[in-house]
Amino acid sequence: xxxxxxxxxxxxxxxxxxxxxxxxxxxxxxxxxxxxxxxxxxxxxxxxxxxxxxxxxxxxxxxxxxxxxxxxxxxxxxxxxxxxxxxxxxxxxxxxxxxxxxxxxxxxxxxxxxxxxxxxxxxxxxxxxxxxxxxxxxxxxxxxxxxxxxxxxxxxxxxxxxxxxxxxxxxxxxxxxxxxxxxxxxxxxxxxxxxxxxxxxxxxxxxxxxxxxxxxxxxxxxxxxxxxxxxxxxxxxxxxxxxxxxxxxxxxxxxxxxxxxxxxxxxxxxxxxxxxxxxx
Numbered sequence: 001x002x003x004x005x006x007x008x009x010x011x012x013x014x015x016x017x018x019x020x021x022x023x024x025x026x027x028x029x030x031x032x033x034x035x036x037x038x039x040x041x042x043x044x045x046x047x048x049x050x051x052x053x054x055x056x057x058x059x060x061x062x063x064x065x066x067x068x069x070x071x072x073x074x075x076x077x078x079x080x081x082x083x084x085x086x087x088x089x090x091x092x093x094x095x096x097x098x099x100x101x102x103x104x105x106x107x108x109x110x111x112x113x114x115x116x117x118x119x120x121x122x123x124x125x126x127x128x129x130x131x132x133x134x135x136x137x138x139x140x141x142x143x144x145x146x147x148x149x150x151x152x153x154x155x156x157x158x159x160x161x162x163x164x165x166x167x168x169x170x171x172x173x174x175x176x177x178x179x180x181x182x183x184x185x186x187x188x189x190x191x192x193x194x195x196x197x198x199x200x201x202x203x204x205x206x207x208x209x210x211x212x213x214x215x216x217x218x219x220x221x222x223x224x225x226x227x228x229x230x231x232x233x234x235x236x237x238x239x240x241x242x243x244x245x246x247x248x249x250x251x252x253x254x255x256x257x258x259x260x261x262x263x264x265x266x267x268x269x270x271x272x273x274x275x276x277x278x279x280x
Contacts, residue, residue, distance in 0.1 A: 021279050022090075022276065022277070023079070024274045024276050025078050025274060025275045026055065026272070026274045027055060027076060027259075027273060028272040029259065029271045029272070030053040030270055031268040032052070033051045034053070034058075038051075038185060039184040039268075040266050040267075040268060041265065041268055041269070042183070042186075043263050043264060044262070045186060045263060046187040046189070046262050047185050047260065047261045047263060048186070048187045049258070049259040049260060049261055049271075050144070051146070051184075056076065057077075058074055059073055059074020059075070060074065061112045061146040061147075061218075062111055062113075063111075063113050065110070065111040065124060065126035066110060066111070066126065067126060067130075068108075068109075068256040069254040070257070075256040075257055075258060076258070078251070078257060078275070085280055086250060087250075087251040087253070087279055088248045088250055088277065088278055088279070088280055089104075089248060089249040089250075089275060090276045091238060091239055092226055092238075092273065092274070093228075093237065093274055094230055094272070095230065095236035095237070095273060097271070098230075098269050099233060099265070100262055100265075101228070101261070102227070102228040102260070102271065103225075103259065103262070104224075104226040104227075104228065104257060105223055105225055105257070105259070105260065106130060106222065106223040106256060106258075107222055108129075108130055108131060108139065108223055108256070109127075110144070110221075111125075111126065112144075113216060114216070114218055114219070116149030116150050116177060116207060116214055116215045116217060117150070117210040117212070117214045118207065118214075119206070119208065119209060119210060120206070121159070121205070121206045122206070124203060125202075126202075128200065128221065130255065131252070132200060133165075138223055138224070139198045139199040139223050140199065140222050140223070141158050141171060141189070141199055141202055142187050142188065142190065142220040142221075143156055143189075143218070143220075144218050145182065145186045145216075145217045146184060146216045146217060146218060148184050149176070149177060149182045149217055150212030150213035151177065151182060151212055152177050152178060152209070152210065153176075154175075154176060154177050154208045154209040155175060155176060156175075156188070157170050157173050157174070158171045158206075158219065159205075159206075160192075160202045161199070161203070162200065163198030163199070167201075167203070168203075169192070169193045169196060172190070172191040172192075172193070173208070174188060174189075177207075177211030182211060187220075199221055202219055226239060226241070230271070257275070259271075
């Protein structure tokens with residue numbers, strides 16, 4: 001990873017000097033999934049925008065485990081850097097129909113087709129192609145619901161390999177099923193074992209007891225990159241990573257950039273904005 005020598009170098013590249021090739025990648029997310037309205041949000045809960053209609057495109061429900069890239073439908077579809085350079089995010093802006101919080105993340109691995117009624121370990125597997133070994137601190141495990149599971153509350157855990165390569169670690173038991181934890185497009189983050197701060201692989205996921213309906217859920221390994229508040233309906237907000245914390249964000253080659261939404265209301269969001277990128 002190569003940093004910028006100083007602010008003047010960054011400004012030079014942002015304005016096109018030294019082949020910085022700055023670009024603004026626009027995005028739009030509609031309040032629909034396919035031909036239907038998206039499921040109502042739950043205030044304070046995290047919603048996946050992966051399947052939401054929009055630009056560049058919506059993501060499909062995954063089947064077998066896979067490591068998505070910038071060519072995967074649903075990704076932001078940014079162009080990879082050329083000439084051995086690295087891509088960096090210098091800022092993000094967004095505005096929407098309702099207030100809430102956007103998170104930009106790299107979707108490292110996903111699987112679907114898991115059941116809310118199976119109470120034995122369901123295999124995840126697969127291999128990360130980004131942030132896979134010593135760079136794994138910061139990777140998270142998410143349960144992502146594609147078709148609503150049952151209304152009976154229970155808990156879920158995952159067996160994973162931690163940031164140091166220790167296999168057989170178990171996440172802390174987390175609520176799944178029931179109102180707020182069973183709707184389509186819901187994301188449920190699984191807290192890692194005490195002392196862990198990253199994930200290299202996920203072996204399996206286990207639902208303790210049936211939720212009452214199989215539905216369709218999956219596991220996503222994700223790398224959060226930037227948080228963008230949308231403070232009120234119709235009011236845009238800009239995150240400038242050059243002048244503000246946490247500083248410019250590295251975007252790995254082939255990154256599958258996607259969005260989550262933490263709702264401030266039950267109203268389904270409509271959001272548009274842009275991501276500013278520059279090469280180094």
